[in-house]
Amino acid sequence: MSSFKDTLSQFDWDDTMQSILGKTAVDVQHALNSKKRTLEDFKALISPAAKPYLEEMAQLSSLITKKRFGNTMQMYAPMYLSNECQNICTYCGFSLTNKIPRRTLTDEEILKEAAFLKAKGYDHILLVTGEANRTVGVDYLNNAIQLIRSQFSNISIEVQPLDQNEYELLASNGLYAVLVYQETYHREEYKKHHPKGKKSNFDYRLETPDRLGKAGMHKIGLGALFGLEDWRADCFFTALHLKYLQKTYWKTKYSISFPRLRPFSGGLEPKVEMTDTDLVQLICAYRLLDEDVELSISTREREVFRDHIVQLGITSMSAESKTNPGGYTIDKQSLEQFEISDERSTETISQMLKSQNIEPVWKDWENDWISAMP
Amino acid sequence: MKNDILKIADKEFNSRLFTGTGKFSASELMKQAIVASESELVTVALKRVDVKDDQDDMLFHLRDNRINLLPNTSGVRNAKEAVFAAQLAREALETNWIKLEIHPDPKYLLPDPVETLKAAEELVSLGFVVMPYIHADPVLCKRLEEVGAQCVMPLGAPIGTNKGLKTRDFLEIIIEQSKVPVVVDAGIGAPSHAAEAMELGADAVLVNTAIAVSQNPIAMGEAFKMAVIAGRMAYNARLAPVEDKKAIASSPLTSFLYE
Numbered sequence: 001m002s003s004f005k006d007t008l009s010q011f012d013w014d015d016t017m018q019s020i021l022g023k024t025a026v027d028v029q030h031a032l033n034s035k036k037r038t039l040e041d042f043k044a045l046i047s048p049a050a051k052p053y054l055e056e057m058a059q060l061s062s063l064i065t066k067k068r069f070g071n072t073m074q075m076y077a078p079m080y081l082s083n084e085c086q087n088i089c090t091y092c093g094f095s096l097t098n099k100i101p102r103r104t105l106t107d108e109e110i111l112k113e114a115a116f117l118k119a120k121g122y123d124h125i126l127l128v129t130g131e132a133n134r135t136v137g138v139d140y141l142n143n144a145i146q147l148i149r150s151q152f153s154n155i156s157i158e159v160q161p162l163d164q165n166e167y168e169l170l171a172s173n174g175l176y177a178v179l180v181y182q183e184t185y186h187r188e189e190y191k192k193h194h195p196k197g198k199k200s201n202f203d204y205r206l207e208t209p210d211r212l213g214k215a216g217m218h219k220i221g222l223g224a225l226f227g228l229e230d231w232r233a234d235c236f237f238t239a240l241h242l243k244y245l246q247k248t249y250w251k252t253k254y255s256i257s258f259p260r261l262r263p264f265s266g267g268l269e270p271k272v273e274m275t276d277t278d279l280v281q282l283i284c285a286y287r288l289l290d291e292d293v294e295l296s297i298s299t300r301e302r303e304v305f306r307d308h309i310v311q312l313g314i315t316s317m318s319a320e321s322k323t324n325p326g327g328y329t330i331d332k333q334s335l336e337q338f339e340i341s342d343e344r345s346t347e348t349i350s351q352m353l354k355s356q357n358i359e360p361v362w363k364d365w366e367n368d369w370i371s372a373m374p
Numbered sequence: 375m376k377n378d379i380l381k382i383a384d385k386e387f388n389s390r391l392f393t394g395t396g397k398f399s400a401s402e403l404m405k406q407a408i409v410a411s412e413s414e415l416v417t418v419a420l421k422r423v424d425v426k427d428d429q430d431d432m433l434f435h436l437r438d439n440r441i442n443l444l445p446n447t448s449g450v451r452n453a454k455e456a457v458f459a460a461q462l463a464r465e466a467l468e469t470n471w472i473k474l475e476i477h478p479d480p481k482y483l484l485p486d487p488v489e490t491l492k493a494a495e496e497l498v499s500l501g502f503v504v505m506p507y508i509h510a511d512p513v514l515c516k517r518l519e520e521v522g523a524q525c526v527m528p529l530g531a532p533i534g535t536n537k538g539l540k541t542r543d544f545l546e547i548i549i550e551q552s553k554v555p556v557v558v559d560a561g562i563g564a565p566s567h568a569a570e571a572m573e574l575g576a577d578a579v580l581v582n583t584a585i586a587v588s589q590n591p592i593a594m595g596e597a598f599k600m601a602v603i604a605g606r607m608a609y610n611a612r613l614a615p616v617e618d619k620k621a622i623a624s625s626p627l628t629s630f631l632y633e
Contacts, residue, residue: 066587068534070397123424153424246481251451253480292481357399365449366421368462 003210005203007244008237013186017233023047032056037289042239045285046232054281061284061313068291072361073353074316075346076124076156077117078298080325081105081144083337085130087197089183091225091261091268093323093337094130096197100335103325104135107147114148116328120320120346123363124154126179128323128337131160131199138166142173149174154365156219160198161208167215174367179221179257180208184228185237193228209241213249220245220254221296226279227261227270235282239289255294255316256286260301276305280312287313299342306342307352319349378610380577382555383471383503383524385442389414390572391602392444392557394582395432396422398591405435407585411595417444417473417580420459425466444505446473452486453493460497472497473527474506483533487514491521498522507559510541515548515556526552527580529560530571534583536563539570549575565594565601572605573613 023044031041032053044050045057082104085094093100105113117125127144129136136159145155156177157170167178184190187202194200212220222241224234242254258279261270274282283295296316297309310317322328323337344352350360380387393413398404408416416436424430436443445463450456453476460472474497476490477483485508497504503524508514510528518526528548531537538561539545549556555577562568563584571579581598588594 067536067583070583070586071399072397153421251478251480354400359399359401361422363424364419364422366459366462368458 001207001210003207004241004244005206007240008185008206011237011240013233016236017230019043020047020232020236023049025049025052028053031288032060039236039239039243039289042285042289043236045288046235046282050281050285051277054277054284057284057288058280058312061287062311064287064291065313065315069315071357072359073310073314074124074294074364075122075350075360075362076126076154076316076318077120077122077346078126078128078158078318078321078323079110079113079117080128080323080327080337081110081140082129082132082136083325083335084132084135085197086133087131087199088195089197089199090193090195091228093335103331103334104129104132104140105144105325105330107143109326109330110144110147112329113326114151118151121350121362122346123152124156124365125152126156126158126318128157129159131197133160133198136160138162138169142170145170145174149367153363153367155367156221158221161205162211164211164215167212167217171215171217175217176365176367177219177221177253177255178208178212178217179223179255180205180212181221181223181225181257181259182206182238182241183225185224185234185241186229189229209245210248213245213252216251218253219294220249220252221257222254223257223259225259225261226274227268227272230272231274231278231282235285239286242290242293253294255296257296257298258283259298279305280309283309283313299340300338301341303342303344306349307356310353310356310358317349319344319346378606380555382505387414387578388412389599389602390578390606391568391598392417392559392578392580393585393595394580395419395436396582397586401431401435403591404432404586405438407591407595408436408441409438409595410592411585411599412440413595413599414440415442415444417446417582419448420445420463421449425462442471443467443469444471444473445469446475446507448475448477448483450476451478451489452476453489453496456489456493457496457500460493460502461500464502470501471503472505474504485509485529487511490514491517494518494523495521505557510544510548512544512547512551515552519552519554523554525555525557525577527557527559530558530567531561531563533560535561536584537561538563538567539574542570542574545571545576546574565597568598569601569605569608572602573608575609578602 020043027044028050031044083094084102088096154176158179190202209220294315297314299321324334353360389412391413392415395418423432447456447459476486494504507527515526531540557578558571558576559580562581568579585591585594
């Protein structure tokens, strides 16, 4: 099977870093003035040399985003189904060795949480779990999707990587999108952060978007976890991954997320810090590289930051999220996967958007159509 | 122009400007922009509205007897999904009009000609008024006409790009050949583009992004209204021919005839 693995193997991490850091103001200006920007332009836009051009990048990014997506923001809510996990990930609150109470929602609990989010106005929902294939395998996920399918127009998952036939099954039963973050594209460092569990298999994770593309999934979400390795190289490889996927699975839509390491109990200190300025630069750079990719921001980020970033290229966001199973209605006190930074209510976020002339869009899909898929 | 009524299927339109509902910063603003444009046919993405909810914000703002709803199938990737979506729209919105959009490519939203033709044929047989969004492909337009599409909607430029009539040469052929109304859809970014399409002889234009994303959508809606009227008037009045070259004083090649 040809996959992104072949593409990635042609690149060396250190050379890539050197190439990014070697970009100059001339390269940045070239990138800004280009009509069709390449991955080399992208390198320039995420390089330190682009820092003095941040305002120009932001204005361009804002303009392009408005033209393509209009004055709108897609709204979604995450719903954690389980925190059981067989993996050890050095940065995650659900990691196997963390002594926390484990919970996997029952049918009744899933419906209760779903009803809560529905009442808040959400129609696009993201189901999240750890990786515990025996209790939270494809059957559990399939069941969860069936349970809530009639209530939500758009269902996505962020769970352990699955096989192609499993994705096909879930898609035929109403699944719209799968988010699967590589965490880091640095093969050796990846191994250090994922020493145990199925997730320690770098290639299986790396090839997940290929399996999703083959399964005909409507949308695939990419991302790296910022803090593990240098964000610049990881973002270049994310962009490389995006471009590869767009060419290979051209019927699929893509989104990128920007998780920065957040504190959690017993957590890892970021190895490489990513500042707010860095993140703004990155978001604008992705937009300048690709006018159509969806860019998503979660409640990990601070209020002030979120209030401003909505104008700069972001096209979807969540609000009032809970990152523990049952966090909305059942087990409000249990430990979260990571701490939420922006705790404002959905209504407050909605008003914040409207005050900036952005319409929150709650529904932009029709679940019924997916069943007609080939 | 009196009596310059556009007729598609059984409906008559005073306005030759069709509009859309996406990308506006608020539903109320969308409504006001549409009213200012005097558009009588407004397309709405079925996926954006909740047809089960009679309080749906967008549908609520479109409840106006001056406005005919034109549901579109945006989001579908093949003929099968499109037919399904159209049936859903007919049932929920009580209209047999459908703007057929099949773009399996979510990046540039370019229409799939093969699936569109297939879906159009089936939808016509199911009693729909089919308005297909397609490439500016003259042969495809004739094929759609043959299977019973009540109009054709070739694109001026990739959707949302505001680039104007990049496909002008093909649009001219389509307009020349078509027996059904030609509605230029997608790519119209300025009133001057709309006027240009109307001057070419397009029967109508559909504009969304250029109105929704402008700094003042209400004023832009009105500007498009006037541009479409002006372009149509100019077409009916027959434009004076363009003079490319100065007349040549001497006739070096033919003067021998008169010697």
